[in-house]
Structures are given as structure tokens and as C-alpha cells.
Amino acid sequence: MGDSRRITEMAEQLQEKLVENRRHLHSNPELFMELPMTVKFVQEKLAKLGIESQNVGGGVVANIGDPTKGKTILLRADMDALPIQEETGLPFSAQGKAMHACGHDVHTSLLLGAAEILKSMESEIPGNVKLMFQPGEEVLSGAKAMVGEGVLENPQVHGAMMIHVFSGLEIEAGKVLVPKEGAASMAPDEFHINIQGKGGHGAMPHTAVDPLNIAAHTHIALQEMISREIKPGEKALCVVGHMSGGDAGNVVPDKAKLIGVIRTMNPKTREFLKDRLVQISKGVASTFRGEAEVEYTIQCPSVINDPVMRQKGIDYAKELFGEESVLPLDGYMDDGMLSGSEDFSFISERVPSFMSIMSMGSTDDGYIYSHHHPKTDFDEKMFYRGAAYYAYYAIRWLQD
Numbered sequence: 311m312g313d314s315r316r317i318t319e320m321a322e323q324l325q326e327k328l329v330e331n332r333r334h335l336h337s338n339p340e341l342f343m344e345l346p347m348t349v350k351f352v353q354e355k356l357a358k359l360g361i362e363s364q365n366v367g368g369g370v371v372a373n374i375g376d377p378t379k380g381k382t383i384l385l386r387a388d389m390d391a392l393p394i395q396e397e398t399g400l401p402f403s404a405q406g407k408a409m410h411a412c413g414h415d416v417h418t419s420l421l422l423g424a425a426e427i428l429k430s431m432e433s434e435i436p437g438n439v440k441l442m443f444q445p446g447e448e449v450l451s452g453a454k455a456m457v458g459e460g461v462l463e464n465p466q467v468h469g470a471m472m473i474h475v476f477s478g479l480e481i482e483a484g485k486v487l488v489p490k491e492g493a494a495s496m497a498p499d500e501f502h503i504n505i506q507g508k509g510g511h512g513a514m515p516h517t518a519v520d521p522l523n524i525a526a527h528t529h530i531a532l533q534e535m536i537s538r539e540i541k542p543g544e545k546a547l548c549v550v551g552h553m554s555g556g557d558a559g560n561v562v563p564d565k566a567k568l569i570g571v572i573r574t575m576n577p578k579t580r581e582f583l584k585d586r587l588v589q590i591s592k593g594v595a596s597t598f599r600g601e602a603e604v605e606y607t608i609q610c611p612s613v614i615n616d617p618v619m620r621q622k623g624i625d626y627a628k629e630l631f632g633e634e635s636v637l638p639l640d641g642y643m644d645d646g647m648l649s650g651s652e653d654f655s656f657i658s659e660r661v662p663s664f665m666s667i668m669s670m671g672s673t674d675d676g677y678i679y680s681h682h683h684p685k686t687d688f689d690e691k692m693f694y695r696g697a698a699y700y701a702y703y704a705i706r707w708l709q710d
């Protein structure tokens with residue numbers, strides 16, 4: 311395996327640069343869909359490598375290779391941070407109210423490293439590699455925006471892969487963890503239930519319609535969906551995280567509100583629960599003489615791991631890093647799927663895709679916080695493996 315040695319060696323030589331770029335990004339986190347400093351940083355780094363790039367849907371897209379020579383594979387990294395105040399105490403900590411607590415600073419740096427490797431081998435690439443740096447993963451909007459602006463066309467994308475780094479697992483850094491095939495992350499749908507009652511004096515409730523009473527009954531009624539309408543053993547959640555309405559103890563308010571998220575792993579169950587939530591909300595409200603409107607504010611499908619793309623991901627990781635470098639996710643996460651979400655799903659619903667996880671911080675080495683924690687940190691010593699894996703996956707897939 312000539313390419314595996316070569317790519318690993320090139321990645322090892324980039325190790326220092328990977329750390330430096332990651333630290334720069336870590337110190338300068340940006341939130342949501344507009345990441346002007348990060349986008350500029352990525353585009354400047356690509357330009358230095360002689361790689362042209364375009365702005366697409368708030369992110370950056372670049373191509374390496376020649377689409378007339380073969381297929382096009384897309385490699386995805388996300389670039390956005392979280393609205394968390396950092397508490398790591400690292401010398402390159404972020405100072406404001408944003409933090410790279412999900413490792414997207416690492417992903418961006420790793421993909422820039424892969425870009426450098428791929429550019430140096432460009433004439434040998436039997437096809438085209440499209441790099442996608444996206445905003446807004448945490449708000450599940452960035453990939454959708456980039457797909458809407460044509461990231462999968464010109465040249466047309468035939469397959470896609472991504473890496474997400476994880477810290478706080480009992481696994482040595484640098485291992486590739488493989489989620490199951492098919493649905494590999496839950497599909498989250500955020501709902502707002504707006505309840506309309508009729509305000510009035512607390513001493514004359516008969517002249518009013520109490521929206522808080524409706525809200526309370528709705529909350530309880532929603533529990534029935536998971537406990538009585540979903541097959542035992544199937545994973546589905548409906549959690550209300552916000553209930554509000556009213557200001558004073560002697561006033562029946564006019565309105566109340568519930569906000570929550572339905573998470574499912576099966577598209578049929580997803581549609582079923584979304585419909586049932588509307589029926590239950592409206593039904594309970596009308597029973598108590600009020601009205602309810604349901605609005606779905608975030609809707610994101612599951613990431614689908616294509617069986618062939620996934621198997622190749624396993625084979626390539628073994629070629630690169632050895633037999634022991636690959637582990638199924640099952641041992642570490644329920645059913646081998648993420649209970650969280652990942653908006654790479656908007657790519658995976660259109661082209662065969664593979665979502666891989668790379669361990670980047672073992673509890674044995676002191677990386678005890680998992681992502682989204684204000685003290686999350688990632689073990690930098692295996693960064694080269696992430697850059698190598700991105701680059702090698704692309705080259706081998708195009709060869710195959």
C-alpha cells in the first residue's frame with residue numbers, strides 16, 4: 311500500500327501546522343451561520359496552497375483534481391462554535407461567549423491538512439475531491455443552506471464522507487469509530503405549541519379560558535405518544551424543554567407556550583409522531599375550549615450511513631492505521647448510533663455517504679469532558695490521523 315504510507319508520512323509532517331491552525335480557530339470562535347473570520351482564514355489558507363475556493367451558502371467550497379478523470383467525492387468539515395463560555399484554562403482559550411466545544415475547530419484544521427496532502431498529489435487523483443467547509447452545524451442549518459446553493463452540483467458529487475472528533479471516551483486517541491449502517495443519528499424536530507386561551511380575572515375563571523390548564527394537560531397527553539403508540543424497543547423521544555405563560559397569580563393569562571424536540575430514528579415514526587403531536591395539541595386545546603397551533607422550527611433527518619461507503623471507511627482505516635485502529639461504535643454508544651444530531655444528513659439523503667467518528671481525547675489521558683462541555687478539550691497528538699484519513703478515503707474511493 312504505497313499511498314497509505316505516503317499519505318501518513320505527509321500528514322505526520324503537517325502535525326505542527328494542524329495544531330497551529332486549530333489553536334488559531336479555537337481562539338477565534340464564531341457562531342451560527344455567519345463566520346466571516348473563519349471563512350476568510352480558510353480561504354486564505356487554501357489560496358496559499360494554490361487552491362481556488364468559492365463562497366457557497368455561508369461556507370467555503372474548493373475542488374482538487376479533475377472531474378473529467380473520474381467521480382467526485384465530497385469531504386465535509388464544519389466550522390461553527392457554540393454559545394458557551396470556555397472554562398478549559400488553555401492558553402489559547404476563547405475569551406468571549408463562544409467556544410469551540412464540539413471540535414469543529416479541529417475538523418476545519420484537519421480538512422485544511424487533507425487539502426494540502428491532496429493538492430500535492432493532484433495529478434495522480436483519478437477524479438475530483440470537493441472540500442466543503444460549512445457554517446451552522448449546531449443550528450442544523452449550514453449543510454441545508456449549502457445544498458440549496460448547489461454544493462452537490464458543478465461538478466456533481468457521487469459520494470460524501472465526514473469525520474467528527476470525540477473526546478471523553480475510554481478509547482485511545484486516533485481510533486476510527488464506525489456508527490452502524492442505515493440511520494446513524496437521530497432526526498430532531500423542534501416544535502413550538504402556541505396555546506390560545508382567553509385572559510380574565512382570577513376570581514372569575516368561568517369568563518376566561520385558561521391556557522395554562524391546556525398547557526399542563528397537553529404536556530401529560532404528549533407522554534402517551536412514546537409510552538403507548540411506539541413499538542417497545544424502538545428509539546423515539548419527545549421532550550418538552552420549555553413551558554411558559556402568565557405573569558401574576560390572580561390573572562388567567564391569554565396565551566401559553568410549550569417548546570420541545572421529537573427525536574426519531576425511523577422516517578415513518580418521525581412522520582407519525584409529528585402528525586400525532588399536532589392532533590394531540592389541537593385536540594386537548596379544543597377539549598378545554600382553547601386553540602393550539604403547532605410550528606416545527608427545526609427539521610433535520612437522520613444521517614444515513616450507506617453500507618458500501620461505510621465498509622470502505624472500515625477497510626481504508628485498516629489499510630492506513632492497522633487492524634486495531636477501527637472499532638464499532640456499538641460498544642460505546644447505544645445501538646451504534648448517535649443520540650444527538652448531525653446536519654450532514656442533508657447530504658446523506660442525496661448522495662451515498664459515510665459519517666465516521668475519530669477518538670481525539672481518552673479519559674485515560676485526562677480528557678474527561680465530552681463535547682458541548684465548557685471544559686471540553688481534544689488531544690492534539692493524533693491530529694495527523696484525521697488529516698490522513700480524510701485524504702486517504704478520498705483517494706482510495708476514487709481509485710475504487
Ligand SMILES: [Zn+2]
Pocket residue numbers: 412448681682
Ligand atoms: Zn455539537
Ligand SMILES: [Zn+2]
Pocket residue numbers: 412413414447474
Ligand atoms: Zn459537532
